Amino acid sequence: MAPFHFDTVVVGVGNTILSDDGVGVHAARALMQDPRLRPGVPILDGGTLGLELLGYISDARRILFLDAVDSGAAPGTLVRMTGRDLLDGRSRASVHQLGVADLIAAIALVSGKDPEIVVLGVQPATVDWGTSLSPAVHASVARLVEAALDQLRAWQPAAPLLRRRPRAAKRRPHRTTHHRCC
Amino acid sequence: MPRVVVDPVTRIEGHLRIEAQVDGGAVTDAWSSGTMFRGIELIVRGRDPREAWIWAQRICGVCTMVHALASVNAVEDALNIEIPDNARLVRNIIAAAQTIQDHVVHFYHLHALDWVDIVSSLKADPAKTSQLAESISDWPLSSTKYFKGVQDRVNGLVASRQLSLFGAGYWGHPAYHLPPEANLLAVAHYLEALRFQREFIRIHAVLGGKNPHLQTFLVGGMTTSLDPNEPAAPLNPERIDFITGVARTAAAFVHQVYIPDVLAVAGFYPDWFGRGEGLGNFMCYGAFPQGSIRDPHNFFLPRGIILDRDLSKVHPVDPGNVTEYVTHSWYDYSDGDQVGKNPYEGQTKPRYTGPQPPYQFLDVDQKYSWLKAPRYQDKPMEVGPLARLLVAYASGHAEVKALVDSTLARFKAPPTALFSTLGRIAARALETQLLADHIVGWIQELAKNMATGKLAIHNGQKWDPGTWPDHARGFGFFEAPRGSLGHWVEIENQAIKNYQAVVPSTWNAGPRDARGQRGAYEAALIKTPVADPERPLEILRTVHSFDPCLACAVHVVDARGKVQGRARG
Numbered sequence: 030m031a032p033f034h035f036d037t038v039v040v041g042v043g044n045t046i047l048s049d050d051g052v053g054v055h056a057a058r059a060l061m062q063d064p065r066l067r068p069g070v071p072i073l074d075g076g077t078l079g080l081e082l083l084g085y086i087s088d089a090r091r092i093l094f095l096d097a098v099d100s101g102a103a104p105g106t107l108v109r110m111t112g113r114d115l116l117d118g119r120s121r122a123s124v125h126q127l128g129v130a131d132l133i134a135a136i137a138l139v140s141g142k143d144p145e146i147v148v149l150g151v152q153p154a155t156v157d158w159g160t161s162l163s164p165a166v167h168a169s170v171a172r173l174v175e176a177a178l179d180q181l182r183a184w185q186p187a188a189p190l191l192r193r194r195p196r197a198a199k200r201r202p203h204r205t206t207h208h209r210c211c
Numbered sequence: 212m213p214r215v216v217v218d219p220v221t222r223i224e225g226h227l228r229i230e231a232q233v234d235g236g237a238v239t240d241a242w243s244s245g246t247m248f249r250g251i252e253l254i255v256r257g258r259d260p261r262e263a264w265i266w267a268q269r270i271c272g273v274c275t276m277v278h279a280l281a282s283v284n285a286v287e288d289a290l291n292i293e294i295p296d297n298a299r300l301v302r303n304i305i306a307a308a309q310t311i312q313d314h315v316v317h318f319y320h321l322h323a324l325d326w327v328d329i330v331s332s333l334k335a336d337p338a339k340t341s342q343l344a345e346s347i348s349d350w351p352l353s354s355t356k357y358f359k360g361v362q363d364r365v366n367g368l369v370a371s372r373q374l375s376l377f378g379a380g381y382w383g384h385p386a387y388h389l390p391p392e393a394n395l396l397a398v399a400h401y402l403e404a405l406r407f408q409r410e411f412i413r414i415h416a417v418l419g420g421k422n423p424h425l426q427t428f429l430v431g432g433m434t435t436s437l438d439p440n441e442p443a444a445p446l447n448p449e450r451i452d453f454i455t456g457v458a459r460t461a462a463a464f465v466h467q468v469y470i471p472d473v474l475a476v477a478g479f480y481p482d483w484f485g486r487g488e489g490l491g492n493f494m495c496y497g498a499f500p501q502g503s504i505r506d507p508h509n510f511f512l513p514r515g516i517i518l519d520r521d522l523s524k525v526h527p528v529d530p531g532n533v534t535e536y537v538t539h540s541w542y543d544y545s546d547g548d549q550v551g552k553n554p555y556e557g558q559t560k561p562r563y564t565g566p567q568p569p570y571q572f573l574d575v576d577q578k579y580s581w582l583k584a585p586r587y588q589d590k591p592m593e594v595g596p597l598a599r600l601l602v603a604y605a606s607g608h609a610e611v612k613a614l615v616d617s618t619l620a621r622f623k624a625p626p627t628a629l630f631s632t633l634g635r636i637a638a639r640a641l642e643t644q645l646l647a648d649h650i651v652g653w654i655q656e657l658a659k660n661m662a663t664g665k666l667a668i669h670n671g672q673k674w675d676p677g678t679w680p681d682h683a684r685g686f687g688f689f690e691a692p693r694g695s696l697g698h699w700v701e702i703e704n705q706a707i708k709n710y711q712a713v714v715p716s717t718w719n720a721g722p723r724d725a726r727g728q729r730g731a732y733e734a735a736l737i738k739t740p741v742a743d744p745e746r747p748l749e750i751l752r753t754v755h756s757f758d759p760c761l762a763c764a765v766h767v768v769d770a771r772g773k774v775q776g777r778a779r780g
Contacts, residue, residue: 158250
């Protein structure tokens, strides 16, 4: 049975058939394969969100979202936001397209908890149909993964989530066109 | 990294835009425009058809499994594959769970706030709310203290201005009719429904391996192998017990919370049994096969069409009669705009000719939507829970008939009252009850098969592409929570040559066709009263009653063509 109670959870968010919109999912997949991450750290392919994710994250103490974020910056630009930033912002799209802010509000409503939330995002170049990332965003995936590892390290200085040293073993190249989806 | 707050945050996907003409306090005409799903064939063309479902399930972020299932159905139809009984059962259980989940979420989290005024709930007397709750249901969470606690929590949210999920409401609008106590009751159940859906969807975690984006589908069956003696098997007696418990808990919630709430809310809005009717044509592909999917006669919810509100006759459905028009859609067909094309011959050549944003209006005499206009024998159809229930009712489905008739009797309403905005809401609730009453039985069938050594869950006879014909095509259908979903696949030389999906929201939210016939939303909005064009709550009520899978932006236009109100919801 899938575990539902985590201390820390990483959620990649986005649609992998809308090119750069899927950058968060691509980064989450790369993170899953990163040798520095210990097995057992829950990393979710959250797809395009929805309340269904609530069961996986509502009991977590810390949640790290990886996502495409339209901040008007140059494609590939990384941004970092906290859950508080999102709730304080004007952000309010619609309940039909649950945003990260809605999910955070739902966690508070359903569990009364106030988890620590960080969103690491990349500015997309295109969100048109397609399964590949644009060059600028493709190049940002490695940086997004590094930023995610930095965040996990900051949360857990004793590093139970991370191995102490990167293994010398060669890292698998990150694929952007998946013939099998996992 | 710069630290920024941005709006909108992420999810850059499409939305639905309604332009409504309002004269004399009511809608006189409406146009529905949406961006959606125009490129799945670009994604899957040339791929292995056995993998199409993995891509197709990304079409929709809200209900991913529906496209996965329609896709494997289409490929199995093309290759003439029968799936084992256990695979049928697992698919039916997954589908029923998805429908129950979506309907509860729709009522409480996507639609209730069109009827429930959160701010008014702050004025409620918790003791009277408790009395109200106990008068309509024996649900245990009904004490004065409980409702006081809910009220305090909402008060805290309002005080901290972090309403977020509640932020889009038109609080205080004159079209809200619930007394404060009923509003507080509904808000309490809004919160309980958040917990409900969090627990209930564990059925998908068990049967789908993971969620969202279930991983256990397979052309020819499922990967959820059954093993009565293996603790690590995807399905064993322990897991069957677990999902049975989850399903039983859910059924209690549906009976004791969801249904009483829908009935109570409907009682305060009787006018809405007479508003929002729309087309009067309803289509259902049929759902929950009890045997081979090739024999619609065994479906738990029957296949059929109802025309012109006539419940005395159910017409057959032949997917060959489905066509799509692009007369008012931003696409080109090679043989012109006036023809309808069956999805097997479907073409997707986008050509945007609309105004460049920012703009005030769409040119609705020309092309005005990214949705095509699907038609059945050239007639527009409404699809969804109401269509399914009406087809079942008119087909003489005893259980559906009893459910519908007893509900109508409570309101002293005739069956024609179902052709309405409230009718859609009631049909969705009754369908949820029907499925909640049956899902445990389907789980028990699975358990029985396992206990008697009937363990097959995948038919691998045609797994090897070498066994396939050079050319094949298939139609896969599924009644998604929002309505009839069809996938059409053409396979040539072991790869996908063409692929088209006609989704429920295209049927309902699509634009006019070559003959100028309105789509379902467009028709349903005619005569909708609009008390305050700046805050078109009534329009949202009817659009939301269809459960659109897109965020909806409403633009209200007065007789002189001036934009009066804009709403998002």
